[in-house]
Amino acid sequence: MDNMFRLKDHDQEVATTNRCIWVNGPVIVGAGPSGLATAACLREQNVPFVVLERADCIASLWQKRTYDRLKLHLPKQFCQLPKMPFPESFPEYPTKRQFIDYLESYASRFEISPKFNECVQTARFDETSGLWRVKTVSNAESTRTEVEYICRWLVVATGENAERVMPEIEGLSEFTGEVIHACDYKSGEKFAGKKVLVVGCGNSGMEVSLDLANHLAKPSMVVRSSVHVMPREIMGKSTFELAMKMLKLFPLWFVDKILLVLCWFVLGNIERYGLKRPEMGPMELKSAKGKTPVLDIGALEKIRSGKIDVVPGIKRFNGNRVELVNGEQLDVDSVVLATGYRSNVPYWLQESEFFAKNGFPKTAIGNSGWKGRTGLYAVGFTRRGLSGASMDAVNIAQDIGSVWKLETKQPTKRSTASQRRCISQQF
Numbered sequence: 001m002d003n004m005f006r007l008k009d010h011d012q013e014v015a016t017t018n019r020c021i022w023v024n025g026p027v028i029v030g031a032g033p034s035g036l037a038t039a040a041c042l043r044e045q046n047v048p049f050v051v052l053e054r055a056d057c058i059a060s061l062w063q064k065r066t067y068d069r070l071k072l073h074l075p076k077q078f079c080q081l082p083k084m085p086f087p088e089s090f091p092e093y094p095t096k097r098q099f100i101d102y103l104e105s106y107a108s109r110f111e112i113s114p115k116f117n118e119c120v121q122t123a124r125f126d127e128t129s130g131l132w133r134v135k136t137v138s139n140a141e142s143t144r145t146e147v148e149y150i151c152r153w154l155v156v157a158t159g160e161n162a163e164r165v166m167p168e169i170e171g172l173s174e175f176t177g178e179v180i181h182a183c184d185y186k187s188g189e190k191f192a193g194k195k196v197l198v199v200g201c202g203n204s205g206m207e208v209s210l211d212l213a214n215h216l217a218k219p220s221m222v223v224r225s226s227v228h229v230m231p232r233e234i235m236g237k238s239t240f241e242l243a244m245k246m247l248k249l250f251p252l253w254f255v256d257k258i259l260l261v262l263c264w265f266v267l268g269n270i271e272r273y274g275l276k277r278p279e280m281g282p283m284e285l286k287s288a289k290g291k292t293p294v295l296d297i298g299a300l301e302k303i304r305s306g307k308i309d310v311v312p313g314i315k316r317f318n319g320n321r322v323e324l325v326n327g328e329q330l331d332v333d334s335v336v337l338a339t340g341y342r343s344n345v346p347y348w349l350q351e352s353e354f355f356a357k358n359g360f361p362k363t364a365i366g367n368s369g370w371k372g373r374t375g376l377y378a379v380g381f382t383r384r385g386l387s388g389a390s391m392d393a394v395n396i397a398q399d400i401g402s403v404w405k406l407e408t409k410q411p412t413k414r415s416t417a418s419q420r421r422c423i424s425q426q427f
Helices: 033-044 060-064 096-109 203-214 239-247 252-267 282-289 299-305 385-409
Strands: 015-023 027-029 050-052 119-126 131-140 143-151 154-156 178-181 195-199 218-222 229-231 294-296 309-311 314-318 321-324 329-331 334-337 376-378 424-426
Touching: 027 033, 027 131, 033 050, 033 096, 033 385, 050 143, 060 096, 195 203, 195 329, 203 218, 203 294, 203 299, 229 252, 239 252, 252 282, 376 385
Parallel strands: 015 143, 015 424, 027 050, 027 154, 154 376, 178 334, 195 218, 195 334, 218 309, 229 294
Antiparallel strands: 119 131, 131 143, 314 321, 321 329
């Protein structure tokens, strides 16, 4: 897959401008919820910062790569960022538009002004100077600008879902119908009356299938592996909130037992519809492997009624037909790949001690994976959603803030200052 952090060279006639900027504080890569939360917490600590964002807006995943009907899957109190709750007028599960409005208000309140259209090429730690060197490229009209930011701290806030995952399936490239990733799916309206194969049965796959069925399409959802499906609410209470409260009182294995019993009472036996549950409980699976349970908001009822077909894995595509692993063949008009996302950190961060090859921090005892060495931090990679990212942001800001306050009270001249070749300074 092409690295989306790298921009292709334009025609040779395009003028190139080179700049070097010293950042008097941390550089934050990414202006999604994680980056905004970190910036806000640093603002509260009176620590200056620079936020770099490859897109032309904040929260580009939410603004440009989500479907129209999307709502937060968890109650708003578990999704709010530090220092600013959601408006009381917002519903329990805010819509996509409401969440974007909240983030824009958040950025305005904490005076966060990201540098948009700055695509990070590389970030590496310079052992000689003890500083991070972050190189970016931006293109505006006839000018290509290359900037190198020099900083003491680097905060990686690009998140778990930076790049789409495109599966390799035999014959898919020759499929005669439309093939899109879920990040490009907006509404089922244009698929009305069509046979649509949805590849993936996570929260996105379930919700895309539901939206297609609501728009009178004929979705078939591919379920290759086991999956935990849970009601979003149990007896009017958020299932997630209920689980969090129980975890304060009981061990994880016991909470899983209770949740599965409650799910059976509310949803019945889902295996009869082709949805096999994993051997590991939902909360244990989330903790051990980061796999999030599917919170049902209506898809299961469509499956029961036959408006969503559940099919096994794909063997190959052949023209406009797909052959399944059980030998069955289906005529298909369109394919939606709800195959998830991945981190893109390995493409640009030249570091292997803190981050693993999969783009996630390695197990870090004592700091939950938010702090590395040499001033490197990660926010939003702990697979704990927005609440986990918020906790990371608070910890990172406090850690940097404590050093900042100590050194600004007793300023000392860094021995490496004379080696910096910068033509501008960012406060």
